[in-house]
Every structure is written in C-alpha cells, then in structure tokens.
Amino acid sequence: xxxxIETAETPDREQLRSLLLxxxxxxxxxGASILEPRLRWDGNPMLLADAQLRPVLVxxxxxDSEAALxxxxxxxxxxxxxxxxxxxxxxxxxxxxxxxxxxxxxxEFPPGATVLGACPGLRLYRYQPLSVNGEVALCFEPVDLPxxxxxxxxxxxxxxxxxxxxxxxxxxLPPLSDAESAYFQQL
Amino acid sequence: xxxxxxxxxxxxxxSSSRLAEISARFRDDDPAATPGNNVCRAIPFLLDTxxxxxxxxxxxxxxxxRGHPCTLxxxxxxxxxxxxxxxxxxxxxxxxxxxxxxAVTCPATLLESGVDHVVLPVPASLDGIRIAYQRIKLLxxxxxxxxxxVLVGPRDQHAAWRYFRKLAVAxxxxxxxxxxxxxxxxxxxxxxxxxxxxxxxxFLTRIGERLLHSxxxxxxxxxxxxxxx
Numbered sequence: 111x112x113x114x115i116e117t118a119e120t121p122d123r124e125q126l127r128s129l130l131l132x133x134x135x136x137x138x139x140x141g142a143s144i145l146e147p148r149l150r151w152d153g154n155p156m157l158l159a160d161a162q163l164r165p166v167l168v169x170x171x172x173x174d175s176e177a178a179l180x181x182x183x184x185x186x187x188x189x190x191x192x193x194x195x196x197x198x199x200x201x202x203x204x205x206x207x208x209x210x211x212x213x214x215x216x217x218e219f220p221p222g223a224t225v226l227g228a229c230p231g232l233r234l235y236r237y238q239p240l241s242v243n244g245e246v247a248l249c250f251e252p253v254d255l256p257x258x259x260x261x262x263x264x265x266x267x268x269x270x271x272x273x274x275x276x277x278x279x280x281x282x283l284p285p286l287s288d289a290e291s292a293y294f295q296q297l
Numbered sequence: 298x299x300x301x302x303x304x305x306x307x308x309x310x311x312s313s314s315r316l317a318e319i320s321a322r323f324r325d326d327d328p329a330a331t332p333g334n335n336v337c338r339a340i341p342f343l344l345d346t347x348x349x350x351x352x353x354x355x356x357x358x359x360x361x362x363r364g365h366p367c368t369l370x371x372x373x374x375x376x377x378x379x380x381x382x383x384x385x386x387x388x389x390x391x392x393x394x395x396x397x398x399x400a401v402t403c404p405a406t407l408l409e410s411g412v413d414h415v416v417l418p419v420p421a422s423l424d425g426i427r428i429a430y431q432r433i434k435l436l437x438x439x440x441x442x443x444x445x446x447v448l449v450g451p452r453d454q455h456a457a458w459r460y461f462r463k464l465a466v467a468x469x470x471x472x473x474x475x476x477x478x479x480x481x482x483x484x485x486x487x488x489x490x491x492x493x494x495x496x497x498x499x500f501l502t503r504i505g506e507r508l509l510h511s512x513x514x515x516x517x518x519x520x521x522x523x524x525x526x
Contacts, residue, residue, distance in 0.1 A: 113438060115405045240405050249403040252347040282405075283431035284438070293467055294427040297459060 113284060118241040120217060126172050126237075127156065129248050130215060134158055136250060137213050137235065138166040145200050151188060153181025157200075164208040165189060165196060168215065175216035175236075179226075186212040219253050227253035242282045338514040339370070341399040341412040341442075343432065345425065349418050349449065352482070352501075353400040359498065360396055360505050367396040396514065404435050407442075412515040414443045416479060416508070419464065421451035426464040437472045444474065445513055447504055448481035457481035477511065480504040 121129060134142045141161030151157075156168040167189055169182025189196060189210045197203045213233045214220065220234065227234050234253040239246055286294065342353050353369060360367035401407050407415060415436070419429040433444060446464065451457035461478050468474040482504075486497035508514070 113435065115408065117409070238403070238406065242405075249405055251402065251406070252350070282435075283428070284434045286427070286431065287471075290430070290467065290471055293471075294423065294430065297423055297463055 113282070114241075114243050115282075116241045118239040118246050120172050121239055121246065123170075123172055125246070126170055126215075129246065130156060130168060130170055133248060133250070137168060137215065137233070138211075142166065143202055145202060148199055149196075151181075151185040153177065153185060155182060155185050157189075159200070159202050160211070162208065163203050163206045165200075165203060165210040166213060167210055168213045170215040171217075173217050175214070175218050175220035178214050178216045179220040179234075182212050182214045186210050215250070223253045240282075247282055337395045337397050338516055339397045339399045339412065340508055340514045341401070341407060341410065341415045343404060343407055343415050343417050344400055344402045345418060345420055345428065345449075347402055350400055351487075352418050352447070352449070353398045355497070355501050356505055357398045359501050360398075360509075363502070363505065365394055365396055365509065367398060370397040370399050394509075396509075404432050408436070408439050412442060413440070414445070414513050414515045416445045416447060416513070418447045418449045418482075419460070421448045421456060421460045421481075421484075425449075426460055426467075429464060430467050433468050433474055433476075434472055437468075437474050441474055442515075443477065443513065444468075445477040445479040445508070447479050450484045451481055452484060454481065457483075477513070479507050479513070 130137065131144060134144055138158045138160045142158045145157040145159055145165070147154075147157070149157075151167070153169055153171075155170065158166040158168060160166050167182060167186050169178045169185060171178040171181075193207055193210070197205045197207055209231065211231045211233070213235065215235045215237055217236060219236050220226070223234050226232060235250045236253075238249045238251070240249055241247075340356075342349075344350060344353070357367040357369050399410070399412070401410075417429055417432065419425050429446070436442060436444070446461055448457040448460050451460060457480075461476070461481075465476045465478070468476055480500065480503050482497065482500050486500055
C-alpha cells in the first residue's frame, strides 16, 4: 500500500479534541486512560490519567496557543486545589492524590515556551495536521529546550519513563510484510 | 575495523540518477536566498522519541566547542534545501564552518523539509530496530535520503554492532537502502549527566567527527522568526 502524506487543514476544536483523544497515549504516555468530562473546567480541556494514575490536564486550541496555555494553567490550578474531591469523583485515580500534570497543545508554541517547557509537570506541544491517505492525523512536536533547561527538566522527578510520549507518527508507519516480520522476530 | 564490516556499512555513492531525482525536486526553487535568511549545513535527526533531544543538544554543544558553531533549529526554520552535491562530495569540514542540528520526531515533517541526509538515533532493542526499519521504509517510499544510524543504549560495541548489522541487512535486503554506521552511545551515557566529565562526551565527539568528516549534512536555507514580539 502506498502512503500519501499531505499537510491537512487546521481542524476545528471538536475535531482536534477527537484527534487528541485518539492520541492520548502519545501526549500523556503509554497506558494513559481518558477520564469522562464530568466536571467543567475553563477552556473545556481534556482530563486523562497516565499510567501512574496521575491526572493529566490537556488544554488545547486549534490556533490560539496563548488561550490554551492560560486556560491550562487555570485548569491545573483548580485541579490541584480540588485534588481530594477529584480523586473521589474519578475512581480510576485510586485515591493516589498525585499532583496533576499539564499538557498544552496548539498549532504553535505559546510565548515563553522555551522557559515554560523546562518546568516539571508541564509539556508543550505544537501539532501539525497531516492527511495520510485521506485520513487526518496529528504530528506532535515538543518544545525545543536549551540544553541547560533540558538538564533541569530531566533531573526533575518524573513518574516513569514509560509515560514518555511517543511520536504520533508511529501510528502511520508502513506495515511489515510476512518476511520482514519473520526477520525481526529475533536478533 | 572498517574493512571487515558488512557492505551495508558502506556509504552509498550519489548516483547520477539520484542526483537528477533530487535536482528535479527543487528545479523550480529560486536559488537566491532572501535577506535575513542564511545558508548553512543542517544535520537532520529523526528522533525516536522527543526525549532523545538531549543527544542533539549535547552534539550541538560539542560541535561548537570544537570550533564548528552549531545551533539547534526547528523544522519550521528550514525553508529550502539547496542542491549542492559538489559541496557534499568534498566532505571534509573545516574549522569555522557553521552547522545547524535539526531535530524532528515525525518522518512526514522531515520529508516536507526535503533534506537529503538524516541521522536516526535507534534504541538498542529488537523493538527499537524494528520501528527504525519501518521509519526507513516510510522514508524510502519517497526520495530516500542518506541515512546514518546511531545506536542508543547498547551494552558495548559488540552489542551495538549486532543491532546495526541486523537493521542494515534488513534495509539492504528488503528496501535496497544502505546505512551508514555513525557510532553508538552506550547504556551508561544518558540525559542529565555531565557529558564533560563522563565518557559520554567522548562518544558524542566521535559521532560529531564522523558526521563532519563524511560530509553528512544537507545544505539548507534557514530563516529565523523576527522574534515573537
């Protein structure tokens, strides 16, 4: 099968929400689960739980990165203040009372991204809409951090390396033939 | 050492048909760079995960330390690939040459940039090389760039060689794509370490030297935003 990849039009907010829900593992780490929107937050973000049962607030806007960031900061503050209640509402969090993480997704990075990107518990992504054989998909790019900031971020406490976001592009990799699959069965 | 390596190690020579293919791709481009843009040598990295950016960060720093001013740039900065095979063929880098390291995680972004060289840092695991193979397969469905491999996290040089050989044989056998072995970063080398003090600095320096001495870069025009204010 031949892959035809083209740049797609920017999705509207609901399309973006739908695409982000499909990419929950990419933005919140493998094993992330989606929490039902039982509560209203500023900006209507998405709420996920990562593999370590830590709440992850995903604030997103198709274009306006500043709004995505500000709404996300408001939301994560509300979430933090209401943590015991949140843990009661969402059984999936198993009363771990873990501090929330914030993920901000927009077409471009918000101002100050290189500074904010070094903050532990905050991830900034910009997305590129792609059309893959007619199907719209998102490609995520994390913020570029200066080396010093990256070291700071890396040395900060992190839940587990299994939560690291994988590239969305893995979803569109070409399949292996039988011969290729057999070849990669063992080293 | 090199003499006993599998032919897959050998770098593919730029055939006339391949050059014609690349030339056709950019035939309509205006060769003149606009004011404010600068032409530089970009070393594109297709990262396995965003967390591998420490490799490009450190490499950029080390190249700068060794007299080759190097900056990091994003895919959006690259506006055009210059078709300059003659420059590539000369290979050898001289002190003061400026470079930009372009780090992306998405093959489609890389394809859009039109670069003709790419470095893949590949995790030293069976899954890692299988995914790398699939990404190379995706790249090979378009204008296949020259592909260099850096194994990340093998136990030692022998393990690195085993993984590289497994991947290189597959790409040659099934895709007819040769790979260039650029080296490896052993498992002790990772992000957040003081690369100066550790032997990670040594491994990254060797990778940087191989990149420069083999002319493993794309000549691109970079445009920087006028600042986001």
